[in-house]
Structure formats: C-alpha cells, structure tokens
Amino acid sequence: MTITQLRYVLAVAEHKNFTKAAEKTFVTQPTLSMQIQKLEEELDILIFDRSKKPIELTDIGNKLVQQAKNIVNESERIQDIVDQQKGFIGGEFKLGVIPTIMPTLLPMFLNNFIKKYPKVKLKIEELNTEAIIERLLDGHLDAAIAATPLENENIKERVLYYEPFVGYIPSVHRLNQKKKIDIIDLDIDDMLLLEDGHCFRDGIINLCKTKKSYEEDHFQLESGSFETLIKLVNEGLGMTLLPYLHSLDIKDNEKNNLHHFNDPSPAREVSLIFNKNELKMQIIEALHATIAGVVKGAITFQNVEIISPIKIKSD
Amino acid sequence: MTITQLRYVLAVAEHKNFTKAAEKTFVTQPTLSMQIQKLEEELDILIFDRSKKPIELTDIGNKLVQQAKNIVNESERIQDIVDQQKGFIGGEFKLGVIPTIMPTLLPMFLNNFIKKYPKVKLKIEELNTEAIIERLLDGHLDAAIAATPLENENIKERVLYYEPFVGYIPSVHRLNQKKKIDIIDLDIDDMLLLEDGHCFRDGIINLCKTKKSYEEDHFQLESGSFETLIKLVNEGLGMTLLPYLHSLDIKDNEKNNLHHFNDPSPAREVSLIFNKNELKMQIIEALHATIAGVVKGAITFQNVEIISPIKIKSD
DNA sequence: TTAATTAATAAATAATATCAATAGCTTTTA
C-alpha cells in the first residue's frame, strides 16, 4: 500500500470514473486501473463495484476511502510542517468568497497580498456559503471568506472583521426623516432583498424576524446585486440594507440616502474559514493577517450586534 | 514520500542507529540510508543530525516524526478495517500483563483463546504498569492487562473484572479471631508487601492510607512473589493481602488463614487496556470477550470498593 | 447496427527499491 495508490482510489471515488480520475491525477487510465487493482489484491478486497454504471464504492471501499482521506491529508501536512519550518509561503491556494464580500473586500487586500507573498498562486472563486462549505469539506477549497458563525464543527473560523449594516432609504420613505435608524424601525414588508441563496439576505431576515413574524410570500422584488437594489430603492419601491464596505462605494448624490444604525448597530461577522484539518495554515495565517490589517483602517465601529447568517427553518 | 520511507525514519528515530533500525525493518542498512536521504532531499530538509553520536533528530526531524507516526498508524488501520469487514481475527498480537495477574489469570483463558482464535500469534510479556504504559504509547505493545483506573488520557480501558483483596493472616495474629475483617482493622505496620514497582503494593498502601498516615520507613520486609509473602506470614512476621484469584491457589492447610473482607470488600479493577488509536480492535474485543467470559464464573462478588492502583505522591 | 465510452489487459520502457560489497569516517581498544 502506498500513498499514491490511496490518492488514486480517492480520485476514482470522487469522479466515479477511471478516465476522468486519471486526468485529474495526471496519469493515464491504465495506471489507475493497475494500481487500484494491485491495492485491491494486496488487501484482498474489492474497493469498487465495476458492474454498476457509473462505478460505485463497495461497503468496504467506502470505509477504506474514509481512512484514505485521513492518511492523504495527514501526509500532505508533512509538506506543511516543512514549509512552516522554512518560513516558506507559497504554492497554489484556492480561496472562495461569498458574492456580497467579493467586490468590496477583494480590491482592498489583493494587491497587498500578492506583493507580500509572490510565491502563492491564489485562485479565487465566487461561491455562496453553501457551496463554500461543501468545497471546504471535500478539499476543493483551501479557505474561504464568508459571514459567520456557521456552527459547523468541521470548519474552523478566524474572524476578520465586523461589518455593520447600513440602511439605504429613499427620500420618500417614512424613515428618511431619522438621522440614525433602529432595528425596531425595520419592516420586512418594504425591504428589498438579494435573491435567495445569499446569506446577506438571510441575515436581514433574521434581523427583522427578531421583531415580528413574517411570511415568505411578502417578498416580491429580489435581485442578485446591490446596484440593482439601490436603483429600485431610488425608484421608491422600498428600502434596503447594505454592508458597510459597500456603502462606501455609492455615488455622492446617493450618499444622503444612507442611514447608520444607532448603537449597537447590527452587523455581520466576516471570517476566514477553513477545514479543521488545518492544511496550509501558513498561507491562511498570512491571508488573515493581511486582510485584518487592511480592514482595520476601514471599519472603526465598536459597538455592534452580530446577526447570524444562517437561514432559520420556519417550521 | 512513501509510507515505507516514513517507517524507516521512525525506525531510525527509535533506535538512533541505522544498522539496528535496518535489522528491525528487515532491510539492509544502505536501503535505509538511501531512502531516508531521498526523503530528506525531496523535502529539502535534514531529518537527522548525523554529526552527533548517537545520531539525533533535528528540530524539523522531530516534528516530522510526530506526523509520521500519525500517518503510519492510520495506514495500519486500513488492514484493520479490512480484517474487521472480513471477520478475520489473526496476526501477531503483543500483550503485556502485570506480575500479580499473570500466574493466575493467564492459565484461565489462554487455552480457550488460542483454540478459538488459532490465527492470532499471541506474544505475552510480563511487565509492571509503568513499562506497560510506555510500551502501549510507543506501539511496542498492542494491549495489556493491568489494574485500573490509570487516568491516562492516551490509554483506553475496558474493565474485565473486579478482584477483591483477601486477607492472609497467621493463627498467631490478633485478627485471626475475626471471621471476616474490615479495612479499618488493617495496620500498615504489620503488613507484608510486594517490593516497590508492583501496583498491587501501591493499591494496598492507598487502602491503608485511608485510615491513617504512614511513613515509607516502616516497611522492612518486601518480596517479589506472593509465595514468599505467604511463607513469611506463616512464620508469624505479619499479615498480607492477596488478590482473590491468587487465594484460590493456596494449599489446603493454609486455607484457614484466609479472611475475606466484610462488604464492601476492597477490590482492584482489572482491565484490558490499549492505545487510544484503537488499532487491532477486533483482537482486543476477542480477548476481552474471552477473558470476561472465563472470569465471570470464577469471581462472584457483588459489593466491592475499588482501590486505585496509582502511587500517590506523598508531598 | 454502428459509434462512442469506458475499463481491463498486454508489452515495452522508465523509474525505483533493494542488495552485496566496500569506502570513509569516528570512536574504542590494545
């Protein structure tokens, strides 16, 4: 049994297809076939049920895959340990970012980071929280930036910053009089929200829920971007909430529509999250330090109340 | 990096000597030299400081060894998983037993076990508790039978049975009148004990300690075997306590010197103990079932009070 | 039925692990 063989098994188990797995592992398909056969022979078991299309894991194969994941992960950490000792920070690093953070945060730290750590090949992907969790767990992402807490025991979180919500209220709206608004003022019925799947939407729903019950049906207008929401608000179709960093970006003539909350302002917690196996920790630490450093200057609120980004099942 | 290379590193790290490690791993010394060099080259580190005699681990080598142990352990568990699936129980199994259990318990279950699991090659070694713990942790023992609880977080315990202490009191002794004795009757000053290093000795000291304080100096007579102790007692040099199973073995004409305790009788907890990594669990389960089954008939006490086998530091 | 996929097999080759023999170094012994 070799680590390579275990890697091959994992690749086939993942893609349910020898040919595809062979591509992903940068060997030919017969190599996979033979090495996996050899392992099966050595252990005297069948790992895959090749009669099924697509191929399936046998019972024992399933157990073996669980253990193989451990072993491959632990073996990868050896390089990690060595890198740490050498102070080397580099290699490919796949980072996921949720859509409501991507456009504002990325420009703030990216240049900084790639200058400081030129050997790291950052691959950034915009994904919603659900997809991020899935990919962190199966190892397709090394880390991600998302709203927390997620309360997932297999994912670790390192808080980056707390980002307050800011009201964007058209001049015709009843709340436009108030200089600063309160949570209690919010009415879910005239709130314009991002479309389903965005945790920022869920956060706002949680926020309003604390005041009164609601029914899903109420929302009619939903958009995938804040730009659209702002335009809809300008048309007098309701109000919306923006994350603080986004509120810094809007046009000057729209700035007087911005209304901060009275303390404690509702806010989202934004964290760097990663698999609890803690692979590539040096890069994660480096990212954390860079981002937290850059944001520290931009966000200077003290008194905030954290709103959960997790959708609460209404049952 | 291969699992084999990691094994080689572990062997050299353990024996601090390439030649010896080569013997233990059943390869020649150049094989070790080359494979370890290759790994060092691949990781671009030095694992061993070869200038020191005997050879030493470098800092990074030390960290690598820790991780290598994980990986090798986890990889061994794959065979374990496969065996479990197949219901196969076999292979080499190294069992440690403390001296005060060895002669009485072993004959009770050994025949039974080797008949039931002929494919298991049991290697049994008599060791004191301290040595057992050390060897369980470094993997030189697969399991052991000892008095518990040990309160070691890296060692798991499965209780086999509770074995009461039985007083062995000469006819000339003040306590020989009483049919059944009590803990409160015990006087550490006329108690004959096994020599230092036996947990049974520590257990009795703990037992007496609950009544009054003592000083180490009081013990003059110490022996390595119960046979000697019994003879000394017969000479009127004091009394002693025997583990129940041992009390079954003594000569007929000495049997009237045996005095059980009133309920709750002090007792030791005897357990099958093993590394928390839970390798070779099928064999451990098999051993546990066999021993517990055999002993169930022999020991039928209900009401016992467990005495800790751990030496209490007097400070 | 034909074409397209997909995994297994075969044969050749490249890469690798291992060994016996020995060199080179250090420590111990005489």
Next chain:
DNA sequence: TAAAAGCTATTGATATTATTTATTAATTAA
C-alpha cells in the same frame, strides 16, 4: 598511537515496480 571496531555513505548490479502506449472487451447511446 596504531589497530580494531562500529557506523553511515557510496557504488554498481539486480530485481521490482510504476508508468506508458497500444489494444481488446464490454457496455451504453444513437
């Protein structure tokens, strides 16, 4: 201090192993 012993690295030969290309066999889709 020279000789012996002990230890690791190196060399060169050999056996084993992983990988590749080419091909076959089996299944699925058109």
